Amino acid sequence: MVDNGKGFQIFGHILLGLLAVCAVAPFILLIMSSFTEEQILIANGYSFFPEKFSTYAYEYLMTKSNAVVRGYGISFVVTIVGTLCNLLVTTLYAYPLSRKELPGRNIFAFYLFFTMLFSGGLVPSYLMWTQTFHIRNTVFALLIPNLLLSAFNVIMMRTYFTSNIPDAVVEAARVDGASEFKILFGIVLPMALPIIATISLLVGLAYWNDWMNGLYYLNDDRMFSIQVLLMNIQRDLDSLRQQAQSGGNVSTANLPSTSVRMALTVLGILPIMIIYPFMQKYFVKGIAIGAVKG
Numbered sequence: 001m002v003d004n005g006k007g008f009q010i011f012g013h014i015l016l017g018l019l020a021v022c023a024v025a026p027f028i029l030l031i032m033s034s035f036t037e038e039q040i041l042i043a044n045g046y047s048f049f050p051e052k053f054s055t056y057a058y059e060y061l062m063t064k065s066n067a068v069v070r071g072y073g074i075s076f077v078v079t080i081v082g083t084l085c086n087l088l089v090t091t092l093y094a095y096p097l098s099r100k101e102l103p104g105r106n107i108f109a110f111y112l113f114f115t116m117l118f119s120g121g122l123v124p125s126y127l128m129w130t131q132t133f134h135i136r137n138t139v140f141a142l143l144i145p146n147l148l149l150s151a152f153n154v155i156m157m158r159t160y161f162t163s164n165i166p167d168a169v170v171e172a173a174r175v176d177g178a179s180e181f182k183i184l185f186g187i188v189l190p191m192a193l194p195i196i197a198t199i200s201l202l203v204g205l206a207y208w209n210d211w212m213n214g215l216y217y218l219n220d221d222r223m224f225s226i227q228v229l230l231m232n233i234q235r236d237l238d239s240l241r242q243q244a245q246s247g248g249n250v251s252t253a254n255l256p257s258t259s260v261r262m263a264l265t266v267l268g269i270l271p272i273m274i275i276y277p278f279m280q281k282y283f284v285k286g287i288a289i290g291a292v293k294g
Contacts (some may be wrong), residue, residue, distance in 0.1 A: 027273065028222070034058070034067035034262035041258045057259035060164065061267070064233065068267070071226035076271075078142045078225060079207040086203045087196065094154045098161035116151045126216060138220055142225055145207075147206055153199050160195040208272060230264040236240050 029046055033058055036050035044051065063067060096102045097109055119125070125145065135141045173183045189196065213229035224232065238259050246282055 018235070027269075034259055034266050035169055036259060036262075038259050054259065057263040060260055061233070061263055067106055067221070067224070067229055068226070070222070071224055071229035073140070074139075074223065075208060075226040078139065079204050080208040082143045082147060083204045085143065086150070086153070087200060089149050089152050090152060090157055091184070091189070093149070094157035095161055095188060097154070097158045098165070109280055111155055112151050129217065131209065136217050137220045137223060139223065141223075142207075142210065142213055145217070146204070147210060147213070147214050150203070150206075157192075157195055157199060160192060164190055205276075209268075218267065227268060230268055234261060234264055 019102050025048075029048055032045045032048055032050055033041060035053050035055060037052045037054040038056070040050060053158070055109060061088060093112070097106075097112070103107070129141070129145055130136045133144075135142075135144060169187060169191075170183055173187055176188070178229075210225070211227040211231050214223075214225055215231075218228065219223060221229075222230075233278070237260055241257055
């Protein structure tokens with residue numbers, strides 16, 4: 001006989017295993033579809049076991065290998081630099097808000113909350129960034145607008161500091177003569193690795209997946225990130241297929257649009273799929289502590 005506790009544990013393992021399969025299966029299907037011949041995809045749809053393998057979609061993308069490599073490089077640089085800058089700005093805003101003795105604390109908190117409810121809108125933002133700050137066709141167009149600071153991340157980090165950094169530790173450091181920066185960078189941040197890893201992952205994902213800023217502020221293809229480049233490749237393919245179909249050009253009409261779309265998606269998410277397992281532990285812990293406790 002299996003006791004209730006053991007039976008529940010077995011059931012939990014089976015359930016979590018099924019959920020894991022459901023989470024991983026779409027990625028496997030995506031990868032297999034990118035290696036499937038276009039006509040098979042059109043005729044039979046997506047399959048985990050394609051009738052005919054083809055690498056033509058990736059061969060087509062390799063004709064644009066220089067642009068793809070450059071796009072990857074820009075995305076990596078923007079993601080790393082942007083994540084570090086976002087962490088710095090977020091920390092320098094969140095830590096003072098977590099200290100009750102901060103003069104004007106409610107004013108700064110209200111200013112933060114206000115940005116979550118109201119914004120100037122797309123057109124004023126575009127005019128501000130292009131005509132006042134002149135970030136058009138520069139790397140700052142991918143770094144600053146909408147991504148450099150998030151009110152949600154500030155609130156989550158402030159909550160973590162308030163709930164998990166004992167006031168006694170901070171007071172003891174002050175008694176020993178430590179400055180505020182020494183307390184923050186020498187004591188508080190080493191105790192806040194889970195929330196730092198969580199916000200790093202959220203911000204890194206936002207930077208890596210961002211294509212809107214490139215669409216708005218870039219028209220120089222040398223500055224395109226990988227997401228903007230892949231979007232333009234897909235748009236060019238769709239345009240070629242439409243022109244070919246209307247003009248009767250069969251060879252161009254048979255371009256592997258569907259399989260290329262799958263290959264583009266694989267190229268876009270591959271780095272995240274590689275990095276995420278190494279940060280999952282901190283991500284789950286940081287979300288649970290930073291967002292639930294209060």
